Amino acid sequence: MATQEQDAYICRECGAKVAPDRRYCVHCYSPVGRGSSRAHVDLARETATTHRPDPTLVFSPEKHEEIVRRARSRKRIAIAGIMALLIIVAGSIVLSTVNRNRRETQRTMVREQAAHRDLNTVAEALERFKEDVRRYPTNEEGLACLIRKPAALRQDVAENQSAWFGPYIDNLPEVDPWGNDYVYRTPDGGRNFELFSPGPGGESGSDSRFRVGSQSSY
Structure with missing residues (x-):
């Protein structure tokens, strides 16, 4: 020993x-x-x-600790960089989605407002037409008689109690903001009328959200 x-x-x-x-x-x-x-x-x-x-x-404890410390520091920096990159990418995607939805909502609101404005303008012109002619346009005459005198009214004013003093509208809108034709119809030969836009969903008649009539307030 x-x-x-x-x-x-x-x-x-x-x-x-x-x-x-x-x-x-x-x-x-x-x-x-x-x-x-x-x-x-x-x-x-x-x-x-x-x-x-x-x-x-390599066998020095101080050197070993320094190497481990540097490795941990590099690892933390790499993880922080990856997390920052992921946050930036996710934020960009969310911001792009929010902006796209906002723009789509704004476009929808503008189209709806334009449709209501066109319908109200045409409805007012139809009321002025009725004041002169004593009726609304027939289905055959359509909305064109608001800017051109119908053939049925091309008679001498003295022979008729009604007369056409148009045009009743400067610019007659023919299609709605979604590219659909405005639909005008009268079920009783001109005593009442219904005017509507199919809208984005293609609704018709009373189902349409964009509708005016002779009994509606506009």
């Missing part, structure tokens, strides 16, 4: 006893020993490497 203790090496860095068959201190990882151990260290220092000037420093 005493012989083993005498043969043991003493670490010059931390003073710990190291077994003679060890090349490095198990406490501080410093190289110890004689002869072949020192030759090993010298050979390692002479070995060319592109990673570090002294390969023996």
